[in-house]
Each structure stands twice: as structure tokens, then as C-alpha cells.
Amino acid sequence: MEELGLPARIQACLFDMDGVITKTAVVHAAAWKQAFDEFLERRYGAGFTPFDSEHDYNEYVDGKPRADGVRSFLESRDIRLPEGSPEDTGEQETVQGLGNRKNALLLEKIRTTGVEAYPSTLRYVRAARQRGIRTAVVSSSVNCRAILQSVQAEDLFDVRVDGLIAAERGLAGKPHPDTFLAAADELGVKASASAVFEDALAGMDAGRSGHFGYVVGLDRVGQADALRAHGADIVVPDLADLGDLADQGGRT
Incomplete structure (x- = not known):
């Protein structure tokens, strides 16, 4: 799993959407x-x-x-x-x-x-799936599915837990870990074997309180110290900087 920059125990990747997958933050x-x-x-x-x-x-x-x-x-x-x-x-x-x-x-x-995706994130998701890693999108947005469809990324995720699904199931939103835990459960993977990818402080709190196996903080706005303080195991400015994929796929 070194090429993904993740511990060997990780079997699932749980991605926030805004600021992680798409440039909508x-x-x-x-x-x-x-x-x-x-x-x-x-x-x-x-x-x-x-x-x-x-x-x-x-x-x-x-x-x-x-x-x-x-x-x-x-x-x-x-x-x-x-x-x-x-x-x-x-x-x-x-x-x-x-x-x-x-x-x-x-x-x-x-x-x-319009909406743009981060190409480096889409490359990372595809690389994870090629290596047998399950993937989910976890977002508080009720517009999650439409936005993913607009950037042709819906089929990159095995599970979607968004604002609509959270409301239907009565799941507490971030900073509570409930939506991430629900995604891991749907994927059939324990939280301890799942990695959370977030750019928000509330997402870091959710990753920490949910005892996930690895929490990746995406620092898009210069808040690396705050992301670490809220529970990130590692902070990178872009997923092109995580693991060896930067050398394989280039930087965007």
C-alpha cells in the first residue's frame, strides 16, 4: 500500500466531496x-x-x-x-x-x-480501486449525487452517504462520525481498516472520534496545523503528494 501512502491495514477509503473530490468549497x-x-x-x-x-x-x-x-x-x-x-x-x-x-x-x-473535480483525487480513487480498495463518498451535501454526476465521478464510489441519506436514516452529521461509520459498514469494512479523506476540521473530528484506521487531511486553505490538531494522521496539500502516485501520475 506504499504507493497509496496508506498503512497496509487499510481496506477502504472514505472521501468527503467538497474540497476533496470537487472544487466546490x-x-x-x-x-x-x-x-x-x-x-x-x-x-x-x-x-x-x-x-x-x-x-x-x-x-x-x-x-x-x-x-x-x-x-x-x-x-x-x-x-x-x-x-x-x-x-x-x-x-x-x-x-x-x-x-x-x-x-x-x-x-x-x-x-x-460549473463544477470542477480535482484530477489528482480522481486518479487516486481509480488507483485505490485498481488495488482492491473499496471506496465511498461521505458528504453532508444534499446535492452530492448531482455534483458527482456533473464531473462523471459517480461510478468511482461503491457507496454514497450524503445529506439526503443521513436525513433518511437519522444519522448525525460531522463532527460526529456516524456518516463515515455508516459508509464503512455498507462497504463491509471495519472503521479501523478504513481511511478518511477530509479537508474540513469537522471531518477531522469525525475521523478521530470514529477511531478510523487513518485520517488524511487535505490542506486547501493553509490550515495544516489546525487539521493536525483536530485529528489528522497526515496532512498534504493535494492527493498527488500522498505516497508514490505523485511520481506515477504527475501533479495538477
Whole structure:
């Protein structure tokens, strides 16, 4: 398993999507910023403190289910909103309404800018599968399948556990390990024989608390120390830097 940069005991690889498979983390951050800034300006006027696309995004919302991200950021500003209903619009000041506004903005940004995959990640997934490693995608996004299809990557994963499936099964989202554990279980592999690939601090927490066999942190935004502090066994800027595949497949 040296060519993959993984311990010999690893039998399954569990990949987050946004920021690991696809270059959508920056689009998510922009959608969160617009949704929160609209809300904060309505609440406090022009002098509001805006949402920070780096610190606030990484600390409070990245990797979490949408409603959990809303609650987490609002709590950081000492704001409490009613939960609302899943049908609430962005004009309604509820947790669900804010989440729905963010999702509408995200889908619009994806329609206008498109979605790209990280070629190095797709090469890594294919190499893992060629070596008999089972693969799963684990994402809090309810748009996971459509995004994977848009980059022709759906067939690279034996199992998908996303926001829709988590809701159906009542699985707690990251930083809890439940969705990763469910993916490993569906693959028929123990957590201790599974590797987690994440770029979010919440994903690192999930990998650590779930006692997975190896946790790989992808440092896309210069937070290597934080990824290690939250449980990464190794941190790399790109999967082309993991193992010997960088020499075989080149860097993107």
C-alpha cells in the first residue's frame, strides 16, 4: 500500500466531496457569506460585522449539515432563531430559511460557474480501486449525487452517504462520525481498516472520534496545523503528494 501512502491495514477509503473530490468549497463559502451577510444587514443595518469566508467558514460551517452550520455560526454571534420548517424561504428568519437561502445561492452559483473535480483525487480513487480498495463518498451535501454526476465521478464510489441519506436514516452529521461509520459498514469494512479523506476540521473530528484506521487531511486553505490538531494522521496539500502516485501520475 506504499504507493497509496496508506498503512497496509487499510481496506477502504472514505472521501468527503467538497474540497476533496470537487472544487466546490470556495463556492459553498461564497454562498454562505451572501446568505449570512444578507441576514446580518437586515438585522443590524449597514454597520454589521460580515461573515468571514475563511475563519467563520472553516470554524463554524465547513463539512457540517446545513442546519447545523447555520446554528453554529449564529451561536458564535449570540443569535437565536426559531427552527422553522423545511419549506421556509430565505426571507423567513429561521434556521431552515437561512439554510434554504444558502442552498438556493449555491445551486445558482454552480449553474453559472460549473463544477470542477480535482484530477489528482480522481486518479487516486481509480488507483485505490485498481488495488482492491473499496471506496465511498461521505458528504453532508444534499446535492452530492448531482455534483458527482456533473464531473462523471459517480461510478468511482461503491457507496454514497450524503445529506439526503443521513436525513433518511437519522444519522448525525460531522463532527460526529456516524456518516463515515455508516459508509464503512455498507462497504463491509471495519472503521479501523478504513481511511478518511477530509479537508474540513469537522471531518477531522469525525475521523478521530470514529477511531478510523487513518485520517488524511487535505490542506486547501493553509490550515495544516489546525487539521493536525483536530485529528489528522497526515496532512498534504493535494492527493498527488500522498505516497508514490505523485511520481506515477504527475501533479495538477
